[in-house]
Amino acid sequence: MSAPCAGSLAERVARQLGLDAGGVTGTGPDGSATLADVLWQAGRPLPAAARPPRPRAVYRTGEEEGRPTRRMEIACDAKPIRDACHAFAALSTEPPGALELVARLCGTALRDHPGLAEAFVVRPLDASPGGAGGDEDSPAEAVLTIAERSGAIRLGLEFAAGSEAEGEAFLDRLRTLCLDPRRALL
Amino acid sequence: MAARIDPVADSPGPARRAGGPAPDRFAILRELERKVLWLASWTIHHANHVRPNQDGLKVGGHQASSASVVALMTALYFAILRPGDRVAVKPHASPAFHAIQYLFGRQSRENLERFRAFGGAQAYPSRTKDEDDVDFSTGSVGLGVAATLFASIVTDYLRAHDFEPRGGRDGRMIALAGDAELDEGNIFEALLEGWKHEVRNLWWIVDYNRQSLDSVITDRLFGRIDDLFRNMGWRVETLKYGKELQGVFRRRGGDALRKWIDDCPNSLYSAMVFKGGAAWRERLSRDLGRVAGMRAILDEFDDERLARLMTNLAGHDLEAVVEAFEAAADSDEPTCFIAYTIKGYGLPFAGHKDNHAGLMSVEQMDELRRRHRIERGAEWDRFAGLDLPPDCLEEYIAGVPFARAGDRRYEVPVIAVPEAFPVPGGDRLSTQECFGRILASIGRERSEFADRIVTTSPDVTVSTNLGGWVNRRGVFSAREQADTFREEAVASFQAWAASPRGQHIELGIAENNLFTLLGILGLSDSLFGQRLLPVGTLYDPFIQRGLDALSYACYQDGRFLLVATPSGISLAPEGGAHQSISTPLIGMGQDRLAAFEPAFADELAVIMRWSFDYLQRGRAGRETPPAPGLPGDEAGGSVYLRLSTRSVEQPVRELTEATAAEVLLGGYWLVPPERGSDLAIVYAGAVADEARAAHEAVRRELPGAGVLAVTSPDRLASGWRAAARTRREGDRAARSHLERLLDPLPPGASLVTVADAHPGSLDWIGSAAGHRCYPLGVDHFGQSGSVPDLYAHHRIDLDAILDTIAAAVASE
Known part of the structure; x- marks a missing residue:
């Protein structure tokens, strides 16, 4: 399987939204911006796919x-x-x-x-x-x-x-x- | 207008009907020839001038093209053919063919009245659309001709494997070809292949009327045709002059007349034919007036008779034709008959270069009716206007060997297919490798199923992984051929011994030949009463090289498994010339061809097993297969597998029955989405790794996202359209497999589709349930590189998928 490319999903979404992911306040384990952080910063709702799955x-x-x-x-x-x-x-x-x-x-x-x-x-x-x-x-x-x-x-x-x-x-x-x-x- | 050729003028007339001796065979054949000419012409006229025209467009029908072969076809069908013979009729002679079938009682008046209309007799003979006894569908010129050559190879194959063809061992495969038809390249591809396979019991009858669709063909083409066939080991019989002309040639001045005709350019001859007797007289007087004996000849014939004399070509002379055909019948040598004819013979536009699409006017048809002595209202009468009594003609027709054959479409038992095919093991496998291993494992089995499989490939047997099968089952050849490399102890993975028992037919690198052969192999049950299970392999991009032949193989309902591999940009270093883009769209668009593009070994095993069953459906009263399936699955068809040499990581799983059924319906959730999720990755084929890697990369932040594995865009789309149609017809509850699959995703959810193919093969999925589609795929010509290079270049790699997912999320 291919190796993951550089750039988390959060960073990619930030680019799409014209945001600097580094400037977004991160709540990730290492302080990095999560997808939720980026979307919150952009005033966008969290996609339904981001919700925890139910068994x-x-x-x-x-x-x-x-x-x-x-x-x-x-x-x-x-x-x-x-x-x-x-x-x-x-x-x-x-x-x-x-x-x-x-x-x-x-x-x-x-x-x-x-x-x-x-x-x-x-x-x-x-x-x-x-x-x-x-x-x-x-x-x-x-x-x-x-x-x-x-x-x-x-x-x-x-x-x-x-x-x-x-x-x-x-x-x-x-x-x-x-x-x-x-x-x-x- | 000057006097023209008119075969009716030789008719003895009603006054000579009664009281005479029993008519000889040729008297009857001439009567039937007249009737075939009339019926063919009238059928076309009726379609164009009598039947109400719904759309104001010309219906057409090729009266001239039909007329030029009336004598040849009359001789064939009413004097020469045996029940085991099979004939490909040149497309434009369809009206003459239907007229003959009508006289045999195998075509209805209703169908003739609806010639070229919905549900009526077809413009070009069709095995699947016509109700009469069509052996080979024709229409795209050249393909029907080549089909007979491959039918000859197939009958040799059947005999060599002790699968006795029904209808007799000595069936001849016969093509009635137009001379301009020989311009089609597939004819020459077939000829060379036929030479390699030592074809026999094969006749090609060239309707040498020296006119093409647009104009008059190149002078002295016959010489090239003659040379060509002789070079290929064929016997060539030229039928040039009729008996009357031959008689005149024996007279004083006859040699000069013969030389004049021999040297006459095709255009001049055709123009003179059209102009008629007076023009012939003027021209011959000018050119040959000083030749001793010529004046006497010209004086002896009035204009009408002179026109008839100068057009007394052997292709219109029943005695000459029958004599030539009967003389050839004592040999199994492949034979080409070059039969000189006149396009439009017996009709007012005979010889005119523009007559191909010409139609007789109402007045001209009335004149023809008068000449054929047919009363108004009796146009469809089978024997109206003929001189011999109907019972005499009926008796003759009933005694024709070909007419006694009964139903010549055979029904044969289904060959049992094993319940399951073995799934090749391995962590990373390509579908091409798996195909080879599955087929090789079948080759090891001793079973009727394995014995009925016949493989073929246009010089890519080894590179499409057929090698294992061939090693076990051998190459087919009319005679034993040693594997020299093996005998010389030269190491090779590939055994290449050939024998009459071999089950692989090796072809030269010509895709037209592959598809034509596959079509005929796949008709073996219906044509010859012996079922074969054909498997053909080629590189996917070269489907387009033989696409017309593939379409015709499907059109006439040949049944085969087509394995196209490698596909997409798998052959990355070989550049755009060896990379396929739009073939999945062909798979979606080609009727009677179910197309699949699996990614994993277990999917392929399920699809291959199903395919061998599907090939056999719809024939011989096969029962409707158990659900689940698509509407129309019970009719069966051919199957196209788009495979790849690219290895992908194999799932660790035991494919459940439910998932296997979904694989056959076209897709399943490799990773089910969370209900209400608004994102799914949809992929087909060799990009499975990229799709799965992308899902893994976003799984933490988008845990509800799903991965939809599409195994057949074709069948997903077919099922979706069928359900939509059913809903329109009133069953509001009808739902397709695709719609059920997409249930968890609300309208507006994003689908990121990715395929190593044109993005159009998957992007339509967004329409099924109102989703937004982000298509990734290959939509311009490829170039050389590595797979990672090209996947990145065409934006179907992991990075592209992740960027596209990000775009989808950002646009919520």
Whole structure:
């Protein structure tokens, strides 16, 4: 793949707007001007594409080993394919109330990642008061760790004998933690 | 006006119908010749002077061009042709062809009445538009002629592979060509290729009327034609003088008359033909009056008979024509008949240099009607005005071997295509390399599918990655040819042994030949009852070199897989001459040709697998393919793959069925955009790396931006237009794949499109759902350089994409 060219997007937009990017007050990590800074300086709104992405969930029903299953696929980021490792995890509700993620991994980077399978084991949702949010030791945070370390960007949850609502509840927790780009992937 | 040639004058007349002996073959053929001339002329007249004219434009129809071949075609169709023969009729003889089919009962009066009108008999014989028995579509002169040569090669190929052609092993491929048609360069390209492949069972009948569209052709062209064909190993039969003239030549003064005609410039001869008997007398008296015996000849013939004598050319003499054709039938040598004729023979403008587009006036047509003894209202009667009783003619026609052939469009079973093609592995691959590896893997299989594939290339077999296939399946040749380099132990990756069992037809570097051959290979099921799966390769820029032949191959519904590679500016060091710009637009615009430009190996594998199925659809009652597909997919067609030698990074993924279906519909989100996002990068083909790199570069600040992979601008556009049409017709809910793809993007969102091709191949996408388009592409001739040089020069590199994204953001 080609090497990135000189000039961040913010600098290029600044040129288009006739601004000196160096003169724009920057809020970037290193003090540089971000796209938002440039556009704010120019009195332009932030484009919709600049808003954080929301995870998408797609439900599919099927049958596996004679049991009805549901698959919930979550795509939350858009990294180039080469960097994107796809993790498919089975979310089981057996015994009732318990969630166990069993990794089914596609992609060499994730497959070869040491200790990955263990990281996918989570505790029952209801075992953590208040859900999975915020707690460093929560199961969801473990998923977050995976995402950061491996660059995983897609998580598929497959749960047997569970409900769509149950999956949505878990998804909500993931949204607040590992799939929020401000807190997780970025 | 002086007396003119009039074949009807020889007619015995109604008084001699009854009570005589059974008519001989030539008496019947002459009657049919008269009727073909009448019907062809009347069909054109009806279209121009009888049928209401809706737009005030001339309809046309080429009465003169039809008239010059009436005897040749009458002899062919009613005396010579066998069921296995296939004929390319010169385009301007279409009315004569339809008239013959009408006499055979294979053309309707309704269609003749609508000649050149919507839904009626076509101006030029068409396999796909006409209802009668057209073997090869003609119209762009030269292409039909060459098609017969390649049909001859195809029948040899079929026989060599034990795919017996239906209709008989001895079918002859016959072209009826105009003399001016031989000016077309593709004729000569084909001739040389035919010599290499030792063509046989091939007849080209040159209608040597010495007139072109504009005027009279160069004198003594026949000599050059004669030499040319003999040099190519053909037998040449010249049909110059009719029986009556030959008889006069044997008389005293005959030699001088013959020499006079032989030396007569084409223009003078044509002018004299037009002027008629009195003019002939005056001219011959002046030039030959002192030749012993000449006066007696001139005195013996009145003006009308003299005109007939001086135009008694063999091409209008049924006995001479049939005799020549029958004599040639005992050999499979390729044969060129140079048949002397007169343009407009039997019509009032015979010989006039301006007669090509000429039409008889109402008065002239009335006079012709009178001469043909046809009552008003009986113009379409199959046998009105003829001397022999209809039942006699009907009986003869029913007994003609060609008429007994039945339906000559064959239906054959579909060849099963493997469920999936292997996806070549590797981190960085080019689509050209993947094509070669997929085909080579097919070549390793023992299957009917692999056996029915035939590849061809105009001297770019190796450089388009067909080598692996050829190594396994061999080069086709009428006879065994050793691979000398291998026998001499000279190392080479490429085996080049040729044999009758080979499955690759190597052509010289002539793209017209490639497309003409592909078209005929792809008609093998319908023409010869044996299905072949043709694959042709060439460099993408040279599609334009043979574009007319490609269009005709599609027009007559030949089915083939065209692999054009490299494309775009891949051949960067070779400069603009070897770089293609507008070919995706050809892919979008060419009917019956589905065009794809994949970027990745897995996309290509899916497309190739689909292609071999698509080639076979719409014939032999093939069932409608399962959804999803585009409207019209069930009819099938040919496929064009625009590939590249540029390696791109391959995705690590297992292509899902859903994505594979999207690949075939023309595109999918490589990176889905966030719903409501106002930016997407849209790319096609070899610039995938640049598109993905650009996305990566802006991902942090524009995380909602998507990347749309377009695998087929052609099919995306087709689907979009089809949905729009369906909505106009009342189904308001109809939506195309493209519109569904673009759903997440609100109106006004920006699309940055990029292709190593003319930007017009993608920029139309902005119209589909009201988006703003920022097109990047190549829109002027290329030049030498490296790929990075040229990508930067043409502004399709990463820097250009990022600048364009910035411009889009800045203009919000």
